[in-house]
Amino acid sequence: MVEDEPGIAQFIPQGLTEVKYAVDVARDGQEGLDYFWASLSRSVVTA
Numbered sequence: 001m002v003e004d005e006p007g008i009a010q011f012i013p014q015g016l017t018e019v020k021y022a023v024d025v026a027r028d029g030q031e032g033l034d035y036f037w038a039s040l041s042r043s044v045v046t047a
Contacts, residue, residue: 001013001023001024001025001026002025002026002027002028002029002031002032003025003026003027004027004028009025009027013025024039
């Protein structure tokens, strides 16, 4: 998840992990891209 607002970056992953999703948080777009390419994630969800 890419989110620059600290409150949202904490709230959304908390809810997702409660229902057994694994969530990684990046603080900005560049960090998100760096993490994506480094981890070779299998799925990306956008809103």
